[in-house]
Amino acid sequence: EVQLVESGGGLVQPGGSLRLSCVTSGFSFSSYWMSWVRQAPGKGLEWVANIKEDGREKYYVDSVKGRFTISRDNAKNSLYLQMNSLRVEDTAVYFCVGGARFGDYWGQGTLVTISS
Amino acid sequence: EIVMTQSPATLSVSPGERATLSCRASQSVSSNLAWYQQKPGQAPRILIYGASTRAIGIPARFSGSGSGTEFTLTISSLQSEDFAVYYCQQYNNWPPWTFGQGTRVEIK
Numbered sequence: 579e580v581q582l583v584e585s586g587g588g589l590v591q592p593g594g595s596l597r598l599s600c601v602t603s604g605f606s607f608s609s610y611w612m613s614w615v616r617q618a619p620g621k622g623l624e625w626v627a628n629i630k631e632d633g634r635e636k637y638y639v640d641s642v643k644g645r646f647t648i649s650r651d652n653a654k655n656s657l658y659l660q661m662n663s664l665r666v667e668d669t670a671v672y673f674c675v676g677g678a679r680f681g682d683y684w685g686q687g688t689l690v691t692i693s694s
Numbered sequence: 695e696i697v698m699t700q701s702p703a704t705l706s707v708s709p710g711e712r713a714t715l716s717c718r719a720s721q722s723v724s725s726n727l728a729w730y731q732q733k734p735g736q737a738p739r740i741l742i743y744g745a746s747t748r749a750i751g752i753p754a755r756f757s758g759s760g761s762g763t764e765f766t767l768t769i770s771s772l773q774s775e776d777f778a779v780y781y782c783q784q785y786n787n788w789p790p791w792t793f794g795q796g797t798r799v800e801i802k
Contacts, residue, residue, distance in 0.1 A: 615791075622796045623730075623781055623783075623793040624793070625793070628789060637789035637790070679726065679728075679788065680785050681728070681730070682740060684739065685737060686737050
């Protein structure tokens, strides 16, 4: 059974930081591009960042460039998102997603709330 | 960036009826289009990729068609578990993945 389990969300003040983690099992993690996709409350889906199988290529949506960093540890089948300089508009559920061109596998998400 | 536009925003359908959802791309994405279903409080799940290929485990009542800029997701006979929000996503020019804003299918 494929599982992706996110953690690390929570309530943070504007300007703060959070590190999201996603532990995976049931598929060959090291063979998959991985992404973070977010969904603001009551809104649609927004791709945030992705990372190649070997971690050598990383891409970000413009709104998070310079603030967020995606990384992975293939030995631990884990994906991470370091989020700095958080803004109110970063409030969302963040999903960990496996797949290069589209989302084959999705976690249940972790809620990040940015508020003073 | 390619912009994906879905219509209608909300579709009211009776159980057993057919539902037809549309997705338009601002420029050609060839057949590099996926459809997802999302139920309240759940993660999206992949239904269709390559515009018309059903993902593993997806019932045959779901079908996708189209290429270029115009795409359609058809649910041939709506079941109670099909009432949800549906998103299209292009992957022809990525990154970024870009999603449509979603179509909510509700019970009429």
